[in-house]
Amino acid sequence: MARANAAYYAGRDPFADFITAPEISQMFGEILGAWVAVTWQGMGRPDPFILAEAGPGRGTLMADMTRLLARVAPDCHGAARVHLVETSPRLRDVQRAALAGRTAHPVAWHETIAALPEGPMILLANEFLDALPIRQFVRTETGWDERFVEGVGFVTLPAVDLPEGPFDRPVPEGEILECCPDALGVAREVAARFVRSAGTALFIDYGYDGALWGDTLQALRDGQPAWPLADPGQADLTAHVDFAAFARAAVGAACHGSVTQGALLAELGLFARAGQLARNRPPVEAHAIQDAAQRLAAPDRMGRLFKALAVTSPGLPVPPGFAVAPLAGTHGEEGGRHEP
Numbered sequence: 001m002a003r004a005n006a007a008y009y010a011g012r013d014p015f016a017d018f019i020t021a022p023e024i025s026q027m028f029g030e031i032l033g034a035w036v037a038v039t040w041q042g043m044g045r046p047d048p049f050i051l052a053e054a055g056p057g058r059g060t061l062m063a064d065m066t067r068l069l070a071r072v073a074p075d076c077h078g079a080a081r082v083h084l085v086e087t088s089p090r091l092r093d094v095q096r097a098a099l100a101g102r103t104a105h106p107v108a109w110h111e112t113i114a115a116l117p118e119g120p121m122i123l124l125a126n127e128f129l130d131a132l133p134i135r136q137f138v139r140t141e142t143g144w145d146e147r148f149v150e151g152v153g154f155v156t157l158p159a160v161d162l163p164e165g166p167f168d169r170p171v172p173e174g175e176i177l178e179c180c181p182d183a184l185g186v187a188r189e190v191a192a193r194f195v196r197s198a199g200t201a202l203f204i205d206y207g208y209d210g211a212l213w214g215d216t217l218q219a220l221r222d223g224q225p226a227w228p229l230a231d232p233g234q235a236d237l238t239a240h241v242d243f244a245a246f247a248r249a250a251v252g253a254a255c256h257g258s259v260t261q262g263a264l265l266a267e268l269g270l271f272a273r274a275g276q277l278a279r280n281r282p283p284v285e286a287h288a289i290q291d292a293a294q295r296l297a298a299p300d301r302m303g304r305l306f307k308a309l310a311v312t313s314p315g316l317p318v319p320p321g322f323a324v325a326p327l328a329g330t331h332g333e334e335g336g337r338h339e340p
Contacts (some may be wrong), residue, residue, distance in 0.1 A: 004171055009026050009096040012030075016167070018214065020127050021061075021126060021204075021261075021302065021306075022057065022058075022060040022061035022064060023057075023058070023060055024059050024128065024263035024291070024292050024295055024296060025289070025293070025295075025296065026064050027270060027273050027274060027277070027289075027292065027293060027296070028061070028064070028265075028296060029060065029061045029062075029063070029064020029065050029067075029068070030064055030067075030068045030273060031265055031268045031269065031270055031273065032061065032064075032065055032124060033064065033065035033066070033067070033068030033069050033217050034068060034072070034073075034266075034269070035202070035268055035319070035320050035321065036051065036069065036076065036080075036122055036124075037069060037072070037076045038320045039122055039200050039319055039320065040073075040076045040079070040122060041076075041202075042316060042317040042319070043122075043199075043200065044198070045075070045079070045197050046079065046119075046120035046198065047075075047077050047078075047079035047124065048080070048081050048105075048119070049079055049081070049119065049120040049121060050055075050080075050081050050083050050116060050117065050119055050120065050121040050122070050123075050241035051065075051066075051081065051082050051083070051121075051122055052082075052083045052084070052085065052116055052121055052122070052124070053082075053083075053084055053085065053123070053124050053125065053126075053265075054113055054123065054125040054128045054186075055085065055086070055125060055126070055127065055128030055303055056084045056085075056086055056091075056095055057091070057095075057176075057221055058091070058094050058095065058098055059084075059089075059094060059095030059096075059097075059098030059099050059126075060095060060098060060243045061097060061126060062081050062082060062084070062095070062098075062100055062102075063098045063102050065124075066082065066103055066326060067102060068081070068100070068101070070104075072246070077104055078094055078104045080103070080104065080105075081105050081108070082099070082103045082105070082107045082108070083107070083108045083109075083110060083116055083117070083140055084107060084108070084110070084111055085110050085111070085112060085115075086107050086110075086114070087111055088302075092109050095107075095137045098108065103135070103286075103325060110124040110321060112192065112279070113186055113189055114189050115202040118193075118196070119130075119197060119253075120197055120198045120199060121193070121197070121198075121199040121200075121201075122199065122200050122202075122206075123190065123199065123200070123202070124201070124202050125201070125202070125203045125204070125205075126204045126205070127177070127204070127205055127206075127245070128204045128205065129180070129183045129186070129203060129205045129207075129241045130181050130206060130207070130238040130240065130241055131236075131238055132180050132182040132241060133182060134178045134179065134180045134217065134239045135147075135163060135165075135178070135179055135180075135181065136176050136177070136178050136215065136282060137159060137165075137167075137176070137177050137178075137179070138156050138161070138172040138174065138175070138176055138177075139172065139174065139175050139176075139177065140174075141171050141173055143158075143159065144159040144167070144177075144314070145150070145157060145158055145159055145164060146159040146160070147176065148157075149229060152229045153227075153229065159164075159201060160164070162177055163181045163250070164181065164184055164308075165177070165179030165184075165232060165245065166179065166193045166242065166245050167182075168212045169212075169213060170211070172327075175213050175214065176213060176214060176215045177213045178213075178214075178215070178216060178217075178236075178239060178240075178242065179242070179245065180239070180241070180242065181242070183241065183245075183246055183249075184245065184246065184249040186246075187246045187247070187249035187250040187311070188249055188250070188251065190250065190253065190311055191249075191250035191251055191252045191253035191311065192252065194252075194311065194312065194313040194314075195220035195252045195253065195313065195314070197313070198313050198316065199312070199313075200310065200311070200312045200316060200319055201310065201311040202307045202308060202309075202310050203241075203243075203246070203308065203310075203311070203320070204261060204306060204307070204308045205307065206238075206240055206241065206263075206277070206305045206306045206307070207240040207241030207242060207243050207258075207305065207307055208240055208241075208242065208243065208244075208307075209243045209244050209257075209258045209307060210244055210334075210336075211244070211315060212242075212336055216239045216240035217237070217238075217239050218237075218238055218239070219235040219236060219238075220235060220236045220238075221236070227335065236302075241307070243257070243258040247291055247309060247310065247311075250311050252314070253312060253313065253314065254312045254313070254314055254315075254316070254319070255309060255310070255311050255312075256309070256310040256311075256312070256313070256319060257309040257310055257320040257322055258307040258309045259305060259307065259308050259321065259322060260299075260303055260304050260306065260308070260329070261296065261297065261302055261303055261304075261305075261306035261307065261308055262296075262297035262298065262299060262303025262304060262306075263321075264305075264321040264322075265296055265297045265303075267320075267321045267323075268311040268320060268321050270293055270295055270296065270297055271299045273293075274289050274290055274292070274293035277289050278290055288336040308321070310322050
């Protein structure tokens with residue numbers, strides 16, 4: 001999965017296969033830009049601070065956020081040093097064009113989150129964790145087998161080593177349990193950093209929260225579901241994010257959520273912003289704006305499947321949109337098969 005996705009992002013336009021929330025509407029970036037401004041104030045208004053994004057795609061989210069900040073929070077805009085975590089040279093060029101003239105200081109690019117410079121930081125990662133490689137294990141009568149790729153199919157072999165993961169879940173025999181070591185590494189890296197210096201991170205992705213299991217590996221090609229093992233590097237491979245495991249790995253930091261994307265955006269004022277933008281517009285344009293808001297937040301669209309988790313330094317205020325959310329790890333859901 002790691003090699004296939006690296007080849008995919010290096011050689012194809014991923015947005016021919018799928019569309020992310022920032023590409024649906026400018027409202028997504030504007031709402032999160034306001035979130036950044038309030039979060040920055042809660043951190044004590046550090047100047048400078050690192051405004052980072054992991055997996056920035058075309059740069060649309062950062063462009064919309066910085067445009068909003070320049071208009072309504074110029075002090076925050078001036079203090080922000082934009083850093084992007086992106087491995088694809090082709091996408092870096094696209095991002096550079098999208099952000100031209102949007103930032104108060106030059107933009108910097110990095111290969112990994114660990115390479116971001118030290119200092120106060122606000123990190124956003126939208127649909128970043130889902131593209132990280134997973135491992136799959138099958139519950140047996142005596143323990144676990146690991147699932148491997150062979151040709152264009154799968155085989156299982158007795159597990160030699162079990163990575164860190166939720167192997168204490170009551171998974172029925174024959175069922176699959178997924179873990180994502182790279183995502184857990186991100187959680188540990190961000191938490192350790194936030195213990196050293198002030199920081200807040202917002203992770204938004206499709207996934208689940210609770211003691212669930214099941215096969216979530218999937219592929220999209222030309223906007224349609226595809227067999228994940230066919231034509232490596234030609235389709236977008238993703239797996240649903242285990243937010244409960246991610247939060248448990250963020251040792252030392254405070255985790256809030258997860259909450260649904262719909263609940264977060266509604267709490268942050270998405271529908272009020274949609275009404276503002278639609279006002280005095282021709283009916284067709286007004287309908288398109290309202291439909292975009294529904295697409296982002298309605299439970300039967302992106303609003304329920306996509307989740308948001310906030311990670312902060314200990315002692316920082318609860319981030320906007322999470323005031324009524326349970327602390328991560330306190331949900332208490334029963335286990336069950338994960339149903340996308």
